[in-house]
Amino acid sequence: MVLAPLQFFCLFLLEQAVVASALSGTSPPLILPRANNINITSVTTQDNGCPLGSISSSISPDGTALTFGFDQFKVYYGPGYTPADKTKQCAIAMTVSYRSGYSFELLGATYHGPAQLDSGMTGTVSSSYVLTPASDALARTQVNNTGPFTGIYTKSDTLATSSRILAPCQGSPVQLQINTRVSLISRNAPVSGGFDDEAPFSLGVHQLHLGWSRCEG
Structure with a gap:
C-alpha cells in the first residue's frame, strides 16, 4: 500500500506531542514574526x-x-x-523569505515513516543542510532504526548549539x-526485510525544526 504525503502528515501529527516534549529541553523560548511574513517561494x-x-x-503557521x-x-x-x-x-x-528584523536557526529534525525490519537490519536516515548566504558550513542530522521492528517509526535528532546555522537578519x-x-x-543474508512487495524501510515525512529570534539593534 502506498501512502500519499498527506496521509503521512496525518499519522505524523498524532505523535507530535512526543516530539515536542523531546525537543523542549534544548530549544530556546520562541520569538516569532507574524506567520504571514514567512514564505517558501520556490x-x-x-x-x-x-x-x-x-x-x-x-511550513507551519507559526514558522517553526x-x-x-x-x-x-x-x-x-x-534477493x-x-x-x-x-x-x-x-x-x-528551496528559497525562504521572512520578515526583516528576525532571524532563524536550524534546531534539528524529525523523521517519520513505515519500517518492516528483520533482525540484524538497520535503516538509517541522514540529512545535511546548507543555508546561503548565512554559512557554507554543513549541519547534519541522523537517526537509526534497528530490527526486528514492524510499524511506524518517529525519531528526532537535535543539533548541538555549536552546529546550528543562523540565518541573516536583513530579511x-x-x-x-x-x-x-x-x-x-x-548483518544477515539473504533476507527480504519486507513482505507483500512492501519496502522494508521508507521515509514518509522529514520535518525540520526552526527557532526564531529578534535581531539586535
Whole structure:
C-alpha cells in the first residue's frame, strides 16, 4: 500500500506531542514574526528518492517547522534487488523569505515513516543542510532504526548549539539546501526485510525544526 504525503502528515501529527516534549529541553523560548511574513517561494528537487510529483512541502503557521512528505523514498534489500536499491537520496533546494528584523536557526529534525525490519537490519536516515548566504558550513542530522521492528517509526535528532546555522537578519530570501539519504544494511543474508512487495524501510515525512529570534539593534 502506498501512502500519499498527506496521509503521512496525518499519522505524523498524532505523535507530535512526543516530539515536542523531546525537543523542549534544548530549544530556546520562541520569538516569532507574524506567520504571514514567512514564505517558501520556490522548491526544486532531484535524485531517485524524490522523483517528480512524489514530494510535498509546507511550513507551519507559526514558522517553526518545514515539513516534507515523500511517496517514493523507499529502500530494499535481499534477493532480487541490486546494491543500488539499498540506498536512495533526495536533494531539495528551496528559497525562504521572512520578515526583516528576525532571524532563524536550524534546531534539528524529525523523521517519520513505515519500517518492516528483520533482525540484524538497520535503516538509517541522514540529512545535511546548507543555508546561503548565512554559512557554507554543513549541519547534519541522523537517526537509526534497528530490527526486528514492524510499524511506524518517529525519531528526532537535535543539533548541538555549536552546529546550528543562523540565518541573516536583513530579511532577504535565503537559499536552503537539504540533502537526505536513506539506506538499509543487514548483518544477515539473504533476507527480504519486507513482505507483500512492501519496502522494508521508507521515509514518509522529514520535518525540520526552526527557532526564531529578534535581531539586535
